[in-house]
Amino acid sequence: MRRAVAAAAAVVAAAGLAAGYAGLDVAGAVPGPLTTTPAPTAAALPTAPAAALPDGPAPAVAPALDPDAPAPDPAVLGGQVAPLLADPALGAPASVSASVVDAATGEVLLADDVDVPRTPASVTKLLTAAAALRALGPTSRVTTRVVEGATADEVVLVAGGDVLLAAGAGDADAVNGHAGLADLAARTAAALLAQGRSAVAVRLDDSAFTGPATSPGWGSGDVAAGFVAPISPLAVDGGRLAPGETAPRAPDPALAAAQAFARALGAAGVQVLDQGGGALVRAAAQPGAATLAAVESATTAEQVELMLTTSDNTLAEVLARRVAAAGDRPATFDDASEAVVQQVAALGVDVTGVRLQGASGLGRGTRIPARALTDLLVLVAGGEHPELAAVASGLAVADVNGTLADRYDVPASAAGAGVVRAKTGTLTGVSSLAGLLRDADGRLLAFAVLSDGVAPGASLAARRAQDRSTAALVGCGCR
Numbered sequence: 001m002r003r004a005v006a007a008a009a010a011v012v013a014a015a016g017l018a019a020g021y022a023g024l025d026v027a028g029a030v031p032g033p034l035t036t037t038p039a040p041t042a043a044a045l046p047t048a049p050a051a052a053l054p055d056g057p058a059p060a061v062a063p064a065l066d067p068d069a070p071a072p073d074p075a076v077l078g079g080q081v082a083p084l085l086a087d088p089a090l091g092a093p094a095s096v097s098a099s100v101v102d103a104a105t106g107e108v109l110l111a112d113d114v115d116v117p118r119t120p121a122s123v124t125k126l127l128t129a130a131a132a133l134r135a136l137g138p139t140s141r142v143t144t145r146v147v148e149g150a151t152a153d154e155v156v157l158v159a160g161g162d163v164l165l166a167a168g169a170g171d172a173d174a175v176n177g178h179a180g181l182a183d184l185a186a187r188t189a190a191a192l193l194a195q196g197r198s199a200v201a202v203r204l205d206d207s208a209f210t211g212p213a214t215s216p217g218w219g220s221g222d223v224a225a226g227f228v229a230p231i232s233p234l235a236v237d238g239g240r241l242a243p244g245e246t247a248p249r250a251p252d253p254a255l256a257a258a259q260a261f262a263r264a265l266g267a268a269g270v271q272v273l274d275q276g277g278g279a280l281v282r283a284a285a286q287p288g289a290a291t292l293a294a295v296e297s298a299t300t301a302e303q304v305e306l307m308l309t310t311s312d313n314t315l316a317e318v319l320a321r322r323v324a325a326a327g328d329r330p331a332t333f334d335d336a337s338e339a340v341v342q343q344v345a346a347l348g349v350d351v352t353g354v355r356l357q358g359a360s361g362l363g364r365g366t367r368i369p370a371r372a373l374t375d376l377l378v379l380v381a382g383g384e385h386p387e388l389a390a391v392a393s394g395l396a397v398a399d400v401n402g403t404l405a406d407r408y409d410v411p412a413s414a415a416g417a418g419v420v421r422a423k424t425g426t427l428t429g430v431s432s433l434a435g436l437l438r439d440a441d442g443r444l445l446a447f448a449v450l451s452d453g454v455a456p457g458a459s460l461a462a463r464r465a466q467d468r469s470t471a472a473l474v475g476c477g478c479r
Contacts, residue, residue, distance in 0.1 A: 069442035071102060072478035074109045080476045081110060084469040085449065089461035090431070095453025099370040100473065103381040103436065103444040109478075114374075117353035117367035119452040121425030122311045122403075123432045124361035124368060127354070129304045129391045130376055131343035132319040135326045138301035138387050142322070144179060144234065146188045146261075147289035153273065154201040155188065155292060156285040157258050159208055159234030161322050162297040163314060164306075167236045167260045170295060175302045176237060179295035181257065185264035187293030192270050199271035202262045203283035206254040208233040209321050211332030217363030219428075228313040228362060229253050231321065231333075236260055238314045245310065255280060301390040308394030308423055309402035313360035320359030333358050347385065349375045361425055370448040373434045377446035381436055395421035395435050398467075408467050416471035422447075424463075429454050431462035437470060441477040 077100065086092045097118055100110035108114075142162040149156050162179060170180030192200060213230035214223060222228050226246035229239030232254035237243075239253030250256040258280050262272045275281050297303070300319070307315040320336035323343060329335040337356035345351045354372055357363030380391045396402030399409050399417035403424040408416040422435025434448035447470060454462045 067104070070477070070479040071105065071107065072109050072439065072441075072443060072445070072476070074107075077109050077473070077476060077478040080472050080478060081469050082112075084465065084472055085112065087461075087465040087468075089454070089458050089465045090449075090451040091453030091455065091458075091462075092451075095451055097370040097448070097450045098469075099374040099446075099448045101374045101378050101446045103378050103446050106378055109445070111371070114371035115353060115369050117355065117369050118432075118450040119364065119427065119430050120361060120366060120368040120373075120432050120450055121427045121430045122313075122361035123373060123423045123425040123434045123448070123450070124356065124359065124366055125308055125311065125316050126373060126376060126391065126423050126434060127344050127356070127368070128316045128320050128323075128340050128359040129308055129394065130347060130380070130388055131323050131340040131359075132300055132304055133387050133390060134343050134347060134385075135323045135339070136300045136319075138299060138304075138390055140300045142297040143294050144184060144297075145294040146184060146292045147285050148292065149201070149203055149289075150283070150286055152197070153199070154203055154283075155192070156203040156205050156283060156289065157234075157261055158285050159204070159206040159232070159254055159257075161208055161233045161318060161325075163229075163232070163235035163238055163253065163318050164297060164303070165234070165236050165257060165295075167264075175298040175306045178298035178302075181236065181261045181295075182264045182267075184293055184295045185261055185268045187295075189265060189268035189270045191292040198269070199273055200265075201273040201275050201281070202258065202265065203281050204234075204254060204258040205283065205285045206233050206258075207284055208325065209331040211330065211334070215317075215333050215358045215363055217357040217365050219362070219364075222313075222362060223249055228317070228360065231314065231317045233318070233321070233331075234258070235314070238312065245312075249314075255282075304390040305394035308391070309396050311403045311424065313362055316360035317358055344372075344376065347376070347379060347388075349379060361427075364427070368450075370434075370450050373448040373450075374446045377434065377436060377448075381444060381446060392421070392436065395423055397421050407463060408471065410464070410467075413464070413467035413471040415475040416467060419474050420470050422470070425450075426459060426463070428459075429456070431459055431466060433463075433466045433470065437474050439473060439477060440475055441479060445473055447473060 085098050090096045097113040099114045142160045144162050145158045147156050164176045166177035166180040168182045170183050171177050229249035234257045235253035236257045239249040240247040266272045320340050321331040324336040324339040325331045353369040355367045357365035380388045396404035398404045398420040420437045425432030430452045432450045449466050
């Protein structure tokens with residue numbers, strides 16, 4: 001992945017930033033974060049040793065924006081954008097917050113109710129992404145292991161937090177499906193057969209996460225509709241029972257994955273012993289148990305990118321629980337939520353008014369002020385924290401990919417196509433958008449528009465209104 005990113009950066013350097021990002025994104029060659037300074041030398045964040053990057057150059061990024069580009073005039077910018085934010089489709093003005101900040105200087109260019117905590121929906125994932133990258137480190141991976149059991153005739157499948165496993169062979173070039181249960185089973189079988197063991201019982205240790213698997217903040221139909229799976233530290237394809245982002249989910253993703261492993265182990269030549277009525281038994285691994293085989297997930301940075309681009313709720317909640325565990329907290333919904341906020345605060349972002357009910361944005365009790373989002377985005381864009389690069393590179397691109405693939409595709413917002421990179425957020429009555437864009441003068445702007453009073457049936461109109469307002473920022477030099 002790093003090689004592909006570096007190649008993309010070279011293409012951008014030759015073509016110039018003015019060419020836009022749409023073509024590169026279609027080709028899968030989107031560079032790393034848009035930055036206002038040259039790529040910094042990679043270094044560990046002193047207060048977060050896990051955030052160290054590999055030795056060598058920092059991840060390749062787009063060429064620095066012109067530092068001499070004229071700064072926007074807040075009065076001119078406000079005159080262009082404020083009328084669009086007054087669109088009744090947004091529930092304006094009482095339920096709308098908007099923040100626009102010059103990423104180069106941190107100057108606030110537009111501030112409408114920016115300190116009002118609002119229901120943000122999935123833009124919450126920006127905080128989760130930053131917290132995961134800081135606490136876990138962008139190059140960290142999750143290991144799924146098989147260890148010796150308490151007796152000679154059993155082995156234990158130990159879940160480490162990978163919910164993107166493939167049921168079959170893993171794909172080294174993939175994020176979802178990077179590690180495969182069939183590979184793990186084949187390695188386990190080889191180890192067992194080498195010991196002269198041809199029959200074992202399989203136990204499951206999924207104790208890495210604790211507490212309820214579902215949140216009271218979720219809608220009653222969210223799991224059934226495939227928007228999220230019950231949260232566990234082990235799953236195949238996010239617990240999906242069929243291909244597709246919103247396919248039905250397994251009621252017990254970890255158990256379903258363990259059963260898939262047991263079948264693969266049998267296919268690899270090791271008999272799986274009956275475990276009492278055919279049910280696979282949960283049992284904690286013995287401390288210090290010897291490892292028979294293991295597989296590793298894609299990196300945390302790659303998972304963050306996937307989570308942001310596709311707005312994967314399950315992956316967001318799992319990343320947050322890993323953040324909690326990394327801080328020696330119980331891996332529950334509540335502890336994960338608090339751990340995410342603490343990590344964002346440790347980056348220097350003012351989290352006054354931030355309250356999370358889960359880390360995906362599905363929780364109706366979540367509140368975030370627009371100001372916190374743009375503060376975080378300016379921090380990401382500034383380059384002082386290279387470990388956060390995947391926050392920017394994971395943002396969906398307008399009219400190109402992810403949750404923005406079908407937006408900015410009408411004349412009124414077409415100026416934003418291929419230029420706006422943002423995280424979307426949608427719940428019933430809520431429409432949000434926050435990200436980065438390059439204005440007509442070559443200035444990088446961070447923005448957030450939160451609307452949590454959208455009328456029933458007006459979600460599409462609200463999204464169109466937000467697209468128009470940010471497209472206006474793209475088209476406005478506003479000097």
